[in-house]
Amino acid sequence: MRNQQKRHLLSQNDDRDPQVAFWEDLRKEAQEWACDGDQLIISGDVNNEVRDPAVETFCWMTMCPAQELAKLIRGESHLNV
Numbered sequence: 001m002r003n004q005q006k007r008h009l010l011s012q013n014d015d016r017d018p019q020v021a022f023w024e025d026l027r028k029e030a031q032e033w034a035c036d037g038d039q040l041i042i043s044g045d046v047n048n049e050v051r052d053p054a055v056e057t058f059c060w061m062t063m064c065p066a067q068e069l070a071k072l073i074r075g076e077s078h079l080n081v
Contacts, residue, residue: 023054 005018014021026042033040049055 019054 002018005021009016009018009021016024030040030042
């Protein structure tokens with residue numbers, strides 16, 4: 001799968017690593033949706049720990065720090081959701 005994604009990116013003159021491209025593209029879209037006033041629920045089996053730098057960077061850049069997300073999952077968050 002990774003090689004297929006890499007070939008597709010290269011065919012679009014995009015030399016990013018497929019995993020980096022995924023997180024960057026998703027972050028860009030999520031930011032646009034949030035700025036438009038949309039409320040987002042993003043889930044998936046991304047095979048990464050919530051404290052993984054890629055996940056944490058995505059969460060931070062979309063205004064949802066991973067530490068707060070982890071607290072929310074554990075029921076320790078002060079957020080009302």
